[in-house]
Amino acid sequence: MLLDVHDLHVEFHTRDGVARAVNGVSYGVDEGETLAVLGESGSGKSVTAQAIMGILDVPPGRITGGEVIFKGRDLLPLKEEQRRKVRGAEMAMIFQDALSSLNPVLSVGDQLGEMFTVHRGMSKKDARAKAVELMDRVRIPAARERVRQYPHQFSGGMRQRIMIAMALALEPALIIADEPTTALDVTVQAQVMELLAELQREYRMGLILITHDLGVVADVADRIAVMYAGRIVESAPVHDIYKAPAHPYTRGLLDSIPRLDQKGRELYAIKGLPPNLMDIPPGCAFHPRCPMARDVCRTDEPPLYEVTESETDRGSACHFWRECLHG
Amino acid sequence: MAELSKNDEQVGTTPNVSGVEVVEARTEAEEVAALEVPVERGEPILQVRNLVKHFPLTQGILFKKSVGAVKAVDGISFDLYQGETLGIVGESGCGKSTVARLLMNLERATAGEIFYKGQDITRLSGKALKAVRRNIQMVFQDPYTSLNPRMTVGDIIGEPFEIHPEVAPKGDRRKKVQDLLDVVGLNPEYINRYPHQFSGGQRQRIGIARGLALNPEIIICDEPVSALDVSVQAQVINLMEGLQNEFNLSYLFIAHDLSIVRHISDRVGVMYLGKMAEIGTDAQIYDHPTHPYTQALLSAVPVPDPEARANRERIILTGDVPSPANPPSGCRFRTRCWKAQDKCAEEVPLLAVPERFKDSDTPAAHESACHFAEEKDVVHAA
Numbered sequence: 001m002l003l004d005v006h007d008l009h010v011e012f013h014t015r016d017g018v019a020r021a022v023n024g025v026s027y028g029v030d031e032g033e034t035l036a037v038l039g040e041s042g043s044g045k046s047v048t049a050q051a052i053m054g055i056l057d058v059p060p061g062r063i064t065g066g067e068v069i070f071k072g073r074d075l076l077p078l079k080e081e082q083r084r085k086v087r088g089a090e091m092a093m094i095f096q097d098a099l100s101s102l103n104p105v106l107s108v109g110d111q112l113g114e115m116f117t118v119h120r121g122m123s124k125k126d127a128r129a130k131a132v133e134l135m136d137r138v139r140i141p142a143a144r145e146r147v148r149q150y151p152h153q154f155s156g157g158m159r160q161r162i163m164i165a166m167a168l169a170l171e172p173a174l175i176i177a178d179e180p181t182t183a184l185d186v187t188v189q190a191q192v193m194e195l196l197a198e199l200q201r202e203y204r205m206g207l208i209l210i211t212h213d214l215g216v217v218a219d220v221a222d223r224i225a226v227m228y229a230g231r232i233v234e235s236a237p238v239h240d241i242y243k244a245p246a247h248p249y250t251r252g253l254l255d256s257i258p259r260l261d262q263k264g265r266e267l268y269a270i271k272g273l274p275p276n277l278m279d280i281p282p283g284c285a286f287h288p289r290c291p292m293a294r295d296v297c298r299t300d301e302p303p304l305y306e307v308t309e310s311e312t313d314r315g316s317a318c319h320f321w322r323e324c325l326h327g
Numbered sequence: 328m329a330e331l332s333k334n335d336e337q338v339g340t341t342p343n344v345s346g347v348e349v350v351e352a353r354t355e356a357e358e359v360a361a362l363e364v365p366v367e368r369g370e371p372i373l374q375v376r377n378l379v380k381h382f383p384l385t386q387g388i389l390f391k392k393s394v395g396a397v398k399a400v401d402g403i404s405f406d407l408y409q410g411e412t413l414g415i416v417g418e419s420g421c422g423k424s425t426v427a428r429l430l431m432n433l434e435r436a437t438a439g440e441i442f443y444k445g446q447d448i449t450r451l452s453g454k455a456l457k458a459v460r461r462n463i464q465m466v467f468q469d470p471y472t473s474l475n476p477r478m479t480v481g482d483i484i485g486e487p488f489e490i491h492p493e494v495a496p497k498g499d500r501r502k503k504v505q506d507l508l509d510v511v512g513l514n515p516e517y518i519n520r521y522p523h524q525f526s527g528g529q530r531q532r533i534g535i536a537r538g539l540a541l542n543p544e545i546i547i548c549d550e551p552v553s554a555l556d557v558s559v560q561a562q563v564i565n566l567m568e569g570l571q572n573e574f575n576l577s578y579l580f581i582a583h584d585l586s587i588v589r590h591i592s593d594r595v596g597v598m599y600l601g602k603m604a605e606i607g608t609d610a611q612i613y614d615h616p617t618h619p620y621t622q623a624l625l626s627a628v629p630v631p632d633p634e635a636r637a638n639r640e641r642i643i644l645t646g647d648v649p650s651p652a653n654p655p656s657g658c659r660f661r662t663r664c665w666k667a668q669d670k671c672a673e674e675v676p677l678l679a680v681p682e683r684f685k686d687s688d689t690p691a692a693h694e695s696a697c698h699f700a701e702e703k704d705v706v707h708a709a
Binding site: 157185186188189190191193213214215216217218219221239252254256257262263266267268269270271273 | 418419526528529556557558559560561562564565568583585586587589590609623624627628629630631632633634635636641643644645647648
């Protein structure tokens, strides 16, 4: 396993109380594998990624437990200096909003080149040549001329390509992409996702794709981890989950996609609202919104049960996963 | 400037110009009276003809000099029928939000007409304009910035009554606001709360309640659910469909999520770079698209079914949308189109039923602005 996150807990201390953003998340990624982490805002999917990368804001954030084992060693006890050597060189991140992630007063060539001068000790001239090469690699036309330009001179899709180039620069083993195409138009999203998938195959990288889009997930993921209120509620290979979800939350998400045969009828909607992280419901956090909830769901927090009926490696954090699977 | 007048000429040749029954009203009282006449279900309530909006590009600070124009909307025509939902889809920069602002009279059109019940609202003023504004309301995309954080929910929803006191006399207002809260599925006791005490989905319900306050006939929804979580989107869509039936509303539903647009719309228009590329019923557009842009757009949407991965032919467009300040000559899509030929650079394709389908009753016989319009099988999400 390239990356093995084990029982991770993250809290945020705020004026109004303690927000438990991540409550015991475990997932793993192999090299060459794409894991999609699916969840709504506040589910803890981005916070988990920040803890893995070591870019969590501390304070107010605090990692209160767990391990992040990357290439066999736990990253969490490492000093910031050692973390910095891992970050960028061995694992890199692509953010949703490329415009605010790039420095507006440096040319894109300087920003790409910085990866090589800082991490590899290259001269500025060599770094510039590397920057052009990378921009070619992510198919930015006229890279030699555009390397001198500033972020605002690029379109949204081109800026996201520059972010991808920057993440790829040092050929890391793992890339975490946090909603990489959410800010893009669909035709551009298709281009960027195709590029990302192609580069991943070529470099055999592990990819963690954080998203809320069930369409994007179906297109590129090998495995899915569904998050709700800071926990993994379901984890399975992509084909299994779309065929028969084993958690009512996953089922609800899939059912609320508008389908042709539902035209003119009410859409299925999960009732209620996502929970307040300061006050997560006892028992199963999903029980106030769950159509299958019973007494035990209000009191006992379900562990991630192994879905034993499946031939593949599946888990569901529902007491009644069997019913859900067949329902 | 030469370029501008050339464009106006192209606009003038659109065949859609006819078909509007213009109401001739001379006095303000006549204008207002004409606006009160109800429209029958299925009859056009809003007719847009050759609508143009150019934003001037200027240079210099003291002596601003015009150096061109962003052609945000460049000659579009369509009808909105009473009781229907017309979906408008397109990518960012295609002009769909500018259309919304023009219909609301928040922007002054550069050219063209917007007929509401037969009167051109771009020319109205005073009492008549006020009456139009009461009847056309808007729901905005971002429920976080479109509600004033210093006002209570009661004040936000009740504010339209300050401007149109005839709808609800002063003593009645609190009751009316509570009714509205109830209608959109919020607890009427929340009337004294502030926006920050609500979630995104609840805020959007507040925005919808404000839009309903004056009993409008048309609601323009500009990306009303795109800022919401997936599980909450369905709730808001269901609410909007319910309200449409209850209050007999016509919706112009602007969005970029193609599957939601198909679910809610009776007809769909596809915009590209300030022009309407294709318009028809939802089945015509989704199942029988004839414009290459529509085909590419549909094929680019990820299908939420991993089994579809293998047998899907995707049309991946190259490049980005050109700048609306300097759109390509002829057909605006030609720079990214795989079918483009010389003719496409020379002649602007008109939005009309393609000649080859004209006399047949195939679903492909709907308006499409392409010289080489033809059907293509596209596997898509909706």
